[in-house]
Amino acid sequence: xxxxxxxxxLTLRDPPEAVTRIVTLGRVLLVSALLGGLLLLVMAxxxxxxxxxxxxxxxxxxxxxxxxxxxxxxxxxxxxxxxSIRFPRVLLAGVVGAGLSVSGAAFQxxxxxxxxxxxxxxxxxxxxxxxxxxxxxxxxxxxxxxxLIASLGALLTILAVFYFGRQDGRIHPHTLLLAGVIIGSxxxxxxxxxxxxxxxxxxxxxxxxxxxxxxxxxxxAIGVIFPYVxxxxxxxxxHARPLNLILSGEEHAVQLGVDVERLKxxxxxxxxxxxAASVSVCGLIGFxxxxxxxxxxxxxxxxxxxxxxxxxLLGASFLVASDTVARTLLAPVELPVGVITAAFGGxxxxxxxxxRKVVRTI
Amino acid sequence: MMDLQSVSxxxxxxxVIRDLSFRVERGEFIGIVGPNGSGKSTLLKLLYRLIAPQRxxxxxxxxxxxxxxxxxxxxxxxxxAQETQLLFPFRVIxxxxxxxxxxxxxxxxxxxxxxxxxxxxxxxxxxxxxxxxLIDELSGGERKRVLIARALAQExxxxxxxxxxxxxxxxxxxxxxxLIHSLNRERRLTIVMASHDMNLASEFxxxxxxxxxxxxxxxxxxxEVITKESIEEVYGCKVWVDENPVSGMPRITLxxxxxx
Numbered sequence: 001x002x003x004x005x006x007x008x009x010l011t012l013r014d015p016p017e018a019v020t021r022i023v024t025l026g027r028v029l030l031v032s033a034l035l036g037g038l039l040l041l042v043m044a045x046x047x048x049x050x051x052x053x054x055x056x057x058x059x060x061x062x063x064x065x066x067x068x069x070x071x072x073x074x075x076x077x078x079x080x081x082x083x084s085i086r087f088p089r090v091l092l093a094g095v096v097g098a099g100l101s102v103s104g105a106a107f108q109x110x111x112x113x114x115x116x117x118x119x120x121x122x123x124x125x126x127x128x129x130x131x132x133x134x135x136x137x138x139x140x141x142x143x144x145x146x147x148l149i150a151s152l153g154a155l156l157t158i159l160a161v162f163y164f165g166r167q168d169g170r171i172h173p174h175t176l177l178l179a180g181v182i183i184g185s186x187x188x189x190x191x192x193x194x195x196x197x198x199x200x201x202x203x204x205x206x207x208x209x210x211x212x213x214x215x216x217x218x219x220x221a222i223g224v225i226f227p228y229v230x231x232x233x234x235x236x237x238x239h240a241r242p243l244n245l246i247l248s249g250e251e252h253a254v255q256l257g258v259d260v261e262r263l264k265x266x267x268x269x270x271x272x273x274x275x276a277a278s279v280s281v282c283g284l285i286g287f288x289x290x291x292x293x294x295x296x297x298x299x300x301x302x303x304x305x306x307x308x309x310x311x312x313l314l315g316a317s318f319l320v321a322s323d324t325v326a327r328t329l330l331a332p333v334e335l336p337v338g339v340i341t342a343a344f345g346g347x348x349x350x351x352x353x354x355x356r357k358v359v360r361t362i
Numbered sequence: 363m364m365d366l367q368s369v370s371x372x373x374x375x376x377x378v379i380r381d382l383s384f385r386v387e388r389g390e391f392i393g394i395v396g397p398n399g400s401g402k403s404t405l406l407k408l409l410y411r412l413i414a415p416q417r418x419x420x421x422x423x424x425x426x427x428x429x430x431x432x433x434x435x436x437x438x439x440x441x442x443a444q445e446t447q448l449l450f451p452f453r454v455i456x457x458x459x460x461x462x463x464x465x466x467x468x469x470x471x472x473x474x475x476x477x478x479x480x481x482x483x484x485x486x487x488x489x490x491x492x493x494x495x496l497i498d499e500l501s502g503g504e505r506k507r508v509l510i511a512r513a514l515a516q517e518x519x520x521x522x523x524x525x526x527x528x529x530x531x532x533x534x535x536x537x538x539x540x541l542i543h544s545l546n547r548e549r550r551l552t553i554v555m556a557s558h559d560m561n562l563a564s565e566f567x568x569x570x571x572x573x574x575x576x577x578x579x580x581x582x583x584x585x586e587v588i589t590k591e592s593i594e595e596v597y598g599c600k601v602w603v604d605e606n607p608v609s610g611m612p613r614i615t616l617x618x619x620x621x622x
Binding site: 022023024025108109112114241242244245247248251252254255256257258259297301302303305 | 410412431432433434435436437440441443448449450451452453455456457459460461463464466470471472477516
């Protein structure tokens with residue numbers, strides 16, 4: 001290195017060509033538009049397939065007619081299949097997939113741990129204890145009772161982990177992680193206890209809930225989750241840039257002017273609430289919240305201003321597609337969607353890791 | 363510029379910094395030296411308010427540091443600390459642009475002006491050619507210069523350096539300090555550097571602060587502070603102090619036991 005030339009106004013003779021590839025608003029909008037388009041395609045396709053056969057051309061006709069406010073022109077059965085079963089299910093899968101991916105990305109930054117996922121701090125186990133209690137009390141038949149009690153369990157867990165995960169009023173990522181994992185294991189023990197005393201009829205419901213189940217989809221369930229996912233996303237997105245800084249360590253973030261404790265609290269509660277809402281309605285759908293943020297990072301880089309919306313949209317597409325496979329692969333038997341997310345997500349993720357050199361191009 | 367008034371700090375029981383007062387003038391290059399545990403790093407952390415003193419006050423340009431917001435502080439001073447691993451690798455340009463954070467709102471994207479500033483400071487620190495590389499592909503010396511570029515992008519008046527040369531080979535050590543020195547001389551950037559390397563501190567600093575057990579043992583020009591008596595008293599080992607034959611500044615030579 002020669003002595004730096006720092007006298008006088010600096011003229012750049014050779015501005016490097018590649019310096020333009022930073023995250024700009026334009027790039028965020030472009031990527032969001034592309035991934036949004038993909039999501040629409042996946043959702044449209046997903047509505048057209050299913051175990052009950054409805055002629056695809058006829059389905060499209062019906063949907064287009066509904067869109068412009070005409071009667072659909074289909075039979076009652078066709079209408080029921082399309083608009084009361086498949087539509088809400090696709091929407092629910094989209095909202096949950098988006099929520100889990102955004103929350104996973106936030107937890108990975110908050111805990112500074114690439115293995116973090118939405119369930120790592122025990123929120124899911126809290127929800128599971130709630131849901132299983134509801135099922136065992138025979139409340140499973142009431143439409144929103146299970147999700148309500150599950151969300152109560154999740155909320156109590158969030159508060160408990162927050163309470164035990166702090167020292168001197170500060171969140172220490174490692175303490176928080178320990179508190180979450182330990183409270184989670186304690187709750188898992190409760191879950192196993194409940195399972196061991198469950199009567200046979202309830203057992204299947206419980207197991208399906210634990211494996212993640214989108215089949216309870218209806219518009220009311222979507223209405224319950226949607227506000228949490230949107231609110232959580234918005235509050236995380238408002239801290240997207242500070243979240244970048246915390247990746248290089250808390251001291252660095254402080255040096256660059258971030259109120260780190262406030263950031264961690266907001267991030268913890270936003271991500272936890274998204275998880276709680278998703279899990280309470282759909283059970284434990286694994287893998288989405290772990291692999292989608294990583295895949296997006298490998299493709300687009302770690303900047304949260306791009307990562308959060310891209311993860312949300314890609315996660316939505318991924319879960320809609322996985323659920324479509326889960327309900328059609330062995331139709332009329334329905335597979336737990338968690339089986340599909342793991343079976344397809346895992347190998348894809350490994351492929352991305354191997355292909356790392358060629359990515360980050362958009 | 364910076365004024366510490368009987369500052370004391372402790373983590374738990376024992377006072378790490380005891381009743382410490384001193385001033386840093388604008389444009390000075392100050393070295394903080396002292397044995398392990400003498401409070402060098404703690405003092406730096408107090409200066410950028412990662413921690414707050416239990417007693418005493420610190421003033422920056424007459425304003426109480428405790429009353430300033432985080433981003434106000436980050437606009438006044440930048441820190442180049444020992445490195446930490448980035449969890450997920452950013453590009454060099456992205457890391458340098460992080461230095462613009464104190465000037466941006468929460469969501470804001472960097473403007474053309476921010477990009478200009480980033481390119482300018484990257485040219486000063488000669489990392490512009492790596493702008494598009496991932497930070498974890500660079501060597502230790504290159505990464506250090508990227509961190510200085512990030513600090514300079516904050517357009518600070520004061521730069522705090524914590525053991526800046528610890529992980530560098532001698533070539534990069536002298537390059538690094540030459541760069542800091544020219545920023546100090548030509549841009550009137552005030553420098554406060556904590557270092558174990560007293561020979562480098564002696565070469566570059568206007569004044570040296572020798573700490574012992576959280577107190578100031580002595581403070582003054584390198585000639586006044588780096589003496590055989592004070593070094594042997596503070597560090598408790600035998601040294602030889604003479605003059606650097608080129609610069610005439612004090613030079614320390616360590617002596618092994620039988621050589622005494």
